[in-house]
Amino acid sequence: MTGREDDNRQRETRAGADPAWAEELLEHLRPAGRDVRRVVAWLAGTVGATVALQDAAGNLVAGNRLPLDGDLVTDITAGRLASAAWESRERHLRLVRVEHPSHTCVLAVSRQDPFDRRASEVVTHTAQVIELLLTAGESTAAGHRLRRATADLRLAILQLLMVEDTIAARRVAAGLWPGLLDAETACVYVVESAPAVRDRIAEECLDSTREEALVVRCPAMDGHVIVVSPREATGDALRSLVGRHPDLFLGGSVRQSLARTATAYGQAVSALAVAHFRPDKTAVYAERTHPERLMDPVALRGWTSRVLRPLDTLPHHTRAELLATNRLGLEFTAVNAAKVLGVSRNTVRARMERVETLLGTDFADLTVRAVVHLALNTQIGLTDARFDDGTDDPGLRLADLLSGPGVRTWAQDLLSRLDADARNPRRTLRTWIAAGGNAERAAQALGVHAQTVREHVRSAEPVLERQLLAAGTDLYEVVLAHLAVGDLDVPDFRRPA
DSSP states (O other): OEEEOGGGOOOOOOTTSOOHHHHHHHHTTSGGGOOHHHHHHHHHHHHTOEEEEEETTOOEEEEOOOOOOHHHHHHHHTTSOSEEEEEOSSOEEEEEEEOOSSSOEEEEEEESSOOOHHHHHHHHHHHHHHHHHHHHHHHHHHHHHHHHHHHHHHHHHHHHHHTTOHHHHHHHHHHHSTTTTOSSEEEEEEEEOOGGGHHHHHHHHHHHTTTOSEEEEOSSOTTEEEEEESOTHHHHHHHHHHHHOTTOEEEEOOOEEGGGHHHHHHHHHHHHHHHTTSTTSEEEOOOOOOGGGGSOHHHHHHHHHHHTGGGGGSOHHHHHHHHHHHHHHHHSOHHHHHHHHTSOHHHHHHHHHHHHHHHTOOTTSHHHHHHHHHHHHHHTTSOSSOOOSSOOOTTOOHHHHHTSHHHHHHHHHHHGGGTTOTTOHHHHHHHHHHTTTOHHHHHHHHTSOHHHHHHHHHHHHHHHTSOOSSOSHHHHHHHHHHHHHTSSOOOOOSSOO
């Protein structure tokens, strides 16, 4: 048995030697061929040997296991020897140390014929190639882990914003992206792509925004990338990105406070639906007249405080958790809300059921959902303390807020857009809402086919400029319009609303 030191390890191929094996070995360094197991298999075939690549603990990394002397392997992996050779009548063995970023390996080559100059050079250079591949693989894996951890951190920040915990969101973001969330307001954008290319588009969003925005792969929609940014330039950068790709679409919100990130996200999703019909494939949420803005603000806040008062008996963190979850649960499906919040759908449903119980109502009723949605979104502007400035009138009801001339005029103007259609989609829409958005039950009440109901509701969407078949702000505003004009009854709560 013989051994040699590190500084004598590398040897260059003599000029004029057969270069074919060297060219084949170099092919394994190309991106498409970087596989240590393939290199080990190639070595075995090239020198006519049995080859094993194992780590210091004896775990086989590639090739076929060989009986090796444990002390000799330890000397090589510990760095006391760079290589070793062993010969007998039956076999000839070469062992070479292979450096690795996290642990050293041993390349063992066993064959019946003695090692000539060519075989020795092939083994030596193959060990060097394996070192490069293991190092590159470790760096690649570390890069993947870092990118995954960073992506998970971005998602965690978004989830904190979605539940209005802006203080924690800023604290988490400050470590990696100082100043990212220092502003009080921001816009939310949603970029839609094919799911297969979303990762690449997310990276392009990061590049386009110079990492000055919160870029998150949407946990609920496989093709969506969510971008939260306080900077005006972000919108232009994303529109430029969409312009460069034929299959991208962009929806954006109006500027909202960070505490209303969930609201802004809903606006961006709504705008995204419009973007599909725009030549430039982009749309910003249309800031239109909302019914709550036509109500007496003091009376609206007082009514909201009274409606949600049953939640005031809960611990602060529990109350905040229920409010945030129900706000998202009413805006999206329970499944999507769960993905956005990072909890199970059963948790979302349990929290919504708890609020139903506390308020003494039933979210299966669309009018109830619309009323609670109004209260929850008004509540964002209230302080954590109970609202009490003399306006918390126990006689004030939602019907009083909806009966104001501004709200009634808005509701009549909105719903009258449907009157020109001879199919009477307004009656269909009213019946469909009363049936809880269930086309089959509405069809039975109207004596028509369920598909007819769906077609009438779908045809009302562009006329009213609101999405109706998907739960959310658009639908709830239409429900409130029906309540305001008296086409539907104002729902009763256990505590009068």
